[in-house]
Amino acid sequence: MSKQIIRNKGLLNRPIGVFDSGLGGLTVVRELIKRLPNEDILYFGDLARLPYGIKSKEQIVQFSCANTDFLYDKGIKGLVVACNSSASASMRILRKRHAINLVDVIMPAACEAVSQTRRGRIGVIGTQATMLSKAYDKAIMKIAPKMKVFSQACPLFVPLVEEGWLKGEITRKIVKTYLTPLMRHRIDTLILGCTHYPLLKKLIQQTVGSQVRLIDSAGPTVKHLKNILGQARLLTERVRRGRLSVYVTDRPGNFVKVGERFLGRHFSEIRLLRAKAIPNLN
């Protein structure tokens, strides 16, 4: 399919889609609201099937295609794949699937890391699936082949954040256990390659020391999306504040509490819907 983007006045006011396996992608939404306050946003969280980061590449691709199809059918003008595990497994396939302005969290974070590093020694942390894919290594190599990249999967970070244990001795020790091998490689920049990790930022910074720069993908990703939509003349010209609609495939008990933790505001302003039938998913 050609990548031709149909431009017309009607497209301007279409919403921007964001999907994630869970609620972590709301950190990207928070940044979107800050930088593009007049845009409508459709957020999709696959809470019934999360987490993705412990599953096979094949499975993650299947889920990611279904989520993209769902948002595409709602008539979005651009899509942010906020889930690192999804992005690392399926960007090439998603680009072929729909002629849409598509942004992931990996390339923008990789660019940011390359521009921030002083000695060219970049660390990356993320889920098992993201680390196995070597998506960050490949992205950095494309931009700056001489960089040294060191990666570490941190499988307990997501459950820790979900449990709300963002500080304290236990979390500090777990952070130290995962990050000590990276520090031995004398990294000077560290990419937080999972939307859950920014909630552990303070503890991670204390552990790696103030000389290591932490890269959170939300800011660079939204900046990149803004550029792309701007070039395509697809930024809304409306002046009213944009609306956020949240679609979830499940609504467990702690949904609101965890969601508000990521979004940084109350959920009361949000239209909450339930995605009943997602095509293409067995």
Next chain:
Amino acid sequence: MSKQIIRNKGLLNRPIGVFDSGLGGLTVVRELIKRLPNEDILYFGDLARLPYGIKSKEQIVQFSCANTDFLYDKGIKGLVVACNSSASASMRILRKRHAINLVDVIMPAACEAVSQTRRGRIGVIGTQATMLSKAYDKAIMKIAPKMKVFSQACPLFVPLVEEGWLKGEITRKIVKTYLTPLMRHRIDTLILGCTHYPLLKKLIQQTVGSQVRLIDSAGPTVKHLKNILGQARLLTERVRRGRLSVYVTDRPGNFVKVGERFLGRHFSEIRLLRAKAIPNLN
């Protein structure tokens, strides 16, 4: 639907079905192989959608029905719902759905706890979903209404086991954090209400002290199933060793390692299949 069980010679040699959200139910299979070595077993692990314990009751019911239908269609003579979260949410619905010998892990463990307790103070630990359902409290109240039941969700235990952190200082501290409130209630018996938890048994026992009896549901569950199948004259009369077939909805990288940890033997003896299309699941 009536609960009439059709008895005939052909039924005897049908396999026993076991399902779990993941691989934890293999602890029940391990016990099945020990006590009913000549029975064929069909194991179903919903690795694509796990974990269940953090999801809504409605969602868990939907998954559990789909898993049961899948195994039922394979022609099983009995079914063990090895997943505590599934059992706590959906046993009533599953019983209505199929006229089949159906056993869960909750009632057998509750019976065992009631028979073992000395002072009638029983603790239960499990996932968020299992604890919210109060399934153990209700089961114990049915058997012995005067018992005192104290429960505690331990959301980090499953990820810890999956990560293979079965000992060490961090895991010890997490175990202590969750169990200290229960110890304050002076429990004398503790039900491990999740198939993952027996792998932390040693550490849990050290934390609660040797005077507290730990109840692992695998043994009582298989004993109960054996009774039921025996009464229905459905135990096989074959003398050859039974076969174990494992069906999974996903096959992530650490599948074999984690599976062998639960099963307590190598996976090489197992016919590994992939459940391609599970009906009734969006």
